[in-house]
Amino acid sequence: MEQRFAAQSIQQTTDVFHTRWQAPSNIALIKYWGKKAPQIPLNASLSFTLSNAITQTEVRFLPLKTPTKTVTFSIRFEGEEKPEFRPKLEGFFTQILPYQPFLIHYQIDITSQNTFPHSSGIASSASSMAALAACLVDFEAQLSSISAEDRLSKISFLARLGSGSASRSVQGPMMAWGKHNALATSADEWAIPVTDIHPLFTDFCDTILLIDKGQKQVSSTLGHKLMHKHSYAAQRFEQANAHLTEVLPILRSGDLDGFIPIVEKEALHLHAMMMTSDPYFILMKPNTLQVIECIWAYRKSTGVPVCFTLDAGANVHVLYPKAVAKEVGVFINSELLPFCENRQCVHDYVGTGIKKY
Numbered sequence: 541m542e543q544r545f546a547a548q549s550i551q552q553t554t555d556v557f558h559t560r561w562q563a564p565s566n567i568a569l570i571k572y573w574g575k576k577a578p579q580i581p582l583n584a585s586l587s588f589t590l591s592n593a594i595t596q597t598e599v600r601f602l603p604l605k606t607p608t609k610t611v612t613f614s615i616r617f618e619g620e621e622k623p624e625f626r627p628k629l630e631g632f633f634t635q636i637l638p639y640q641p642f643l644i645h646y647q648i649d650i651t652s653q654n655t656f657p658h659s660s661g662i663a664s665s666a667s668s669m670a671a672l673a674a675c676l677v678d679f680e681a682q683l684s685s686i687s688a689e690d691r692l693s694k695i696s697f698l699a700r701l702g703s704g705s706a707s708r709s710v711q712g713p714m715m716a717w718g719k720h721n722a723l724a725t726s727a728d729e730w731a732i733p734v735t736d737i738h739p740l741f742t743d744f745c746d747t748i749l750l751i752d753k754g755q756k757q758v759s760s761t762l763g764h765k766l767m768h769k770h771s772y773a774a775q776r777f778e779q780a781n782a783h784l785t786e787v788l789p790i791l792r793s794g795d796l797d798g799f800i801p802i803v804e805k806e807a808l809h810l811h812a813m814m815m816t817s818d819p820y821f822i823l824m825k826p827n828t829l830q831v832i833e834c835i836w837a838y839r840k841s842t843g844v845p846v847c848f849t850l851d852a853g854a855n856v857h858v859l860y861p862k863a864v865a866k867e868v869g870v871f872i873n874s875e876l877l878p879f880c881e882n883r884q885c886v887h888d889y890v891g892t893g894i895k896k897y
């Protein structure tokens with residue numbers, strides 16, 4: 541048990557407490573793929589925190605007359621009861637209970653919504669777990685003393701237990717999760733902000749192209765598991781850590797020529813792990829490859845520093861500095877949107893993390 545985050549002497553309350561927090565999604569540049577219990581990453585990862593792809597979560601804590609054994613909660617998402625969300629949340633509450641044992645004294649009513657289009661294929665586990673963790677730690681802060689710094693780390697720590705990548709949605713513009721020797725304060729149990737990055741990267745743009753809005757064939761949970769007996773796992777973890785070492789000075793100096801190949805390699809290596817898992821699977825779609833080819837051709841012919849990354853799905857994240865947003869916007873509209881479902885995309889940019897709303 542991580543002692544730093546054990547709940548301190550708690551002053552229980554008989555009042556109803558109500559709080560609302562929003563959290564953004566994030567996009568990994570150095571990918572996390574492979575973990576061990578309890579949700580410990582097998583390599584360090586690094587991401588841009590986003591601004592527009594957001595989950596807003598409202599939580600009401602109602603004191604119970606008698607405490608229960610497990611956490612009592614209800615969940616409504618975008619106006620509807622969501623029984624299918626319960627197993628994941630039950631697992632989450634079981635994991636966090638040692639760190640927030642006071643939760644068994646309350647009925648916890650959760651109401652949540654996303655700002656990005658429903659079933660867009662944009663993963664909402666990072667934003668939703670970070671927003672929920674922010675509400676839970678806000679409540680803890682009413683019952684006990686917790687420093688501002690510990691509060692953010694604890695939100696990241698709890699969010700990680702719900703979804704690994706959620707640990708990186710708490711602050712911005714760039715977060716690292718997983719112990720890495722080039723980042724002195726990095727940890728496996730929570731994410732830290734990466735400071736001193738060049739201003740070029742603090743307002744980077746990410747246009748998320750919605751290539752395939754269908755349900756993924758293979759979940760991230762299964763994908764992570766398949767890394768346990770993957771023939772290339774050890775090399776992959778080493779390589780991701782090496783990419784992180786390599787990209788840090790690039791982020792500090794603003795070297796786009798160095799940035800682009802690392803980011804694109806990471807995306808393709810992640811998908812290469814999927815294609816070489818046993819059983820193997822492919823999450824990219826033909827249009828994912830069409831878009832990648834168009835980006836390469838455009839970059840080659842114009843010299844405009846635009847590149848792509850992928851998460852565990854078919855959608856493409858088009859990354860570029862704000863300074864070239866105008867011409868890249870024209871390129872996206874004319875050449876990339878035809879490959880998207882109903883020409884849909886989400887224009888996003890680097891952001892600062894969780895916020896009370």
Ligand code: PMV
Nearest residue numbers: 568571572703704705760852
């Ligand atoms: O947090 P999870 O379990 O959904 O895994 C996320 C994995 C990737 O999105 C593919 C990579 C990452 O680092 O975010």
